[in-house]
Amino acid sequence: MKLGRSVIAVGVLALALVACGTGAPTAHTDPTAGPVPVIKPVVLAEIPHDTTAFTQGLELDGPTLYEGTGLAGASQLRELDPATGAVRRAAPVPGNYFGEGITVVDDRVWQLTWQNGVAVEWDKALFTPVREVPLDGEGWGLCRDGDRMVRSDGTDRLRFHDATTFAETGTVSVTRDGQPVRFLNELECVDGQVWANVWQTDTIVRIDPGTGVVNTVVDASGLPRPGDPGHRQVLNGIAHIDGQEFLLTGKNWPSMFRVRLDA
Template sequence: MRASDTARRLVTRLATLVLLVAAGCGPLPHADSQPAPDSAPAPVITPVVLAEIPHDPEAWTQGLEFDGSALWEGTGIAGKSQLRQLDPATGALLRAAPAPHDYYGEGITVVGDRIWELTWRDGVAVEWDKATLTPVREAPVDGEGWGLCHDGERFVRSDGTDRLRFHDPVTFAETGSVTVTRDGIPQAALNELECVDGQVWANVWKTDTIVRIDPSSGKVNTVVDAAGLWPGQAGDSVRVLNGIAHLGADEYLLTGKKWPSMYRVRLEAR
């Protein structure tokens, strides 16, 4: 056999081997590949406005929650943060107390005769007595505090990232977390929270969007497009949508930072 025939057969065998390996391994992933999207995008709904209620235009709203009779609001800014009780029908301020130690107040949630409030970067959550509006204790928190709600069994916290974090209802110790995705893509900037019927509603910071999250999977299953809810917002990067209070059934109160109004709306989640 001539040397040229031997070389030709060797090249042929090597080519066949490369094809077999490529067929068995499949294509390599691209370095910039994104997570595979869910089978169907989350439906987008718009709020149906039922009423407009006055709101303090100086309130830097961080948390909003209705406990069945009273409306509670937590406001921010270090040295100016307050826990407030409002009249849910008129928006009138009934009581207010300053955050202790000049903390920068964040999200709040009501649990029985107590109200829990996050702080932004102070590393604590404050437990308040609802009747006297006085702080009774503090619990350590690892990381930033943004939004807070209670689902009946545990606390759910946001920290501005794409994660929801779960906390023990007594000690406030973190017990787990889940990554939130919208259509297969991580959804960051989660802010004020509201727990309703096993789902978590979250404002997306600096947007006109609210998302509803299944906390068992982290998947966004409904998106609220609230663009134009308060016409005066008009893209203002400071006075942004932030405040969700469940009133019952499919009715909610929505407001924002330094908004002059709250809006009673219907959110018909699909």
Template sequence: MRRVLLGLVAAMAAVTTSAGACAAAAPPAAPGPADAPRPVVVGEEPHDPAAFTQGLELSPDDPGTLYEGTGLAGRSQLRELEAATGAVRRAVPLPGDLFGEGITVVGPSIWQLTWQDGVALEWDRATFTLRRQVPLAGEGWGLCAEPGRLVRSDGTDRLRFHDPATFAETGSVAVTLDGAPVPQLNELECVDGAVWANVWRTDRLVRIDPATGAVTAVVDASGLLDPARRADTDVLNGIAHLSGDEYLLTGKLWPAAFRVRLPVPPPG
């Protein structure tokens, strides 16, 4: 495990930051460490290749329903999808030219981040109507929900915690991998006390202990799309927990979503 983590630190050190991080197309990611586990693909579902995916989450009370947040100024949406087919059941645009980012479900609400617009949006899950906009300090990238709090990434090496009712920031933790910072954390998924994150401009997923910020597992998710289908797409960016060790992975402008198992040991 230590060799895997050290290899990832070295690879991440070559990734440069960019003011247009969430908007710009990224070059193909380099392969991960040779001994990092890879997802085991158990199925494939269609995905809208026009969707600039920023957040993906399974409905907590209906395994046949997915929620998806998409980005790009003037094109951002909140969507409800049929999980088995990827078909869009309903979609609502974000107000004005807001650039949508990560989403998460909290009871009857869906919270959605914006990238650099300084607001977070609360939607009514049943009606897809906008309840309110609240101030957001800094950038919004990924979002997920733990019991009693939300977890946000902002493109840095920090996870930030928010009150699920008011969205007030309540704290943060620096994310480290073998003692080195892990920058450009993107889409998030909270699962059983851990936080999975895409690392932007790579095909890697990291599992984070939100209490300490330590990375406890690394997955190399390169190669899900073959080269022909990967052309004209953008980065891996969409993690939805299905059940057990099974997840749904997709990316920005990807024509498919993959049901996979992540073969990593449970958090210690």
């Protein structure tokens, strides 16, 4: 669920506040630890981005950048040129579903839906849907962490799924300085850590999925956003390039930014 989407799709504002392990979620804190460090992205390059793309997911797979876009009846899976931002291929999400986060798993691409109760598995080469599997709760962000996938649902919880069957295998609650972090959105798994956009903010958090503890915060408020600064231009899109370099963008942004995150 996203405020910008609610305005566009149904004209109302509806916020759902719902709160590693494989059982009941628990908060992990270290009373001796200081505040979580806050960093700012160092911009290395600016790359064009299609302003019609209501970006929900972004992932780099070798020479190809994949993007999932949203809005009911307009959602797509896209293949982009990471150097120019040009759209190489695009396919509509089946069922007029409201598309959400994506992740690549070998020769497949998984794409969430927001409130349609399914996840869609795509053939990466053919760019066609292969199957749909049931999805419990809302779908927001998705990333691959080894032999599992990590999903956000708009709450303070990360859910873990088998990378082949999509069966849910556990959850963890996310905290920053001992407080829950809600509205976790687009995800990117990197070296055993989960980076997450916090919806309707300019904040990205890095999470230890074993404990749910936020260990780094990114303040991306300095990224330029020409045009309407309203709800449609929410920061939402993280793709890891290599090392400390990432691509960041947002819904209907005119640019993607190649940045360095010195975490």
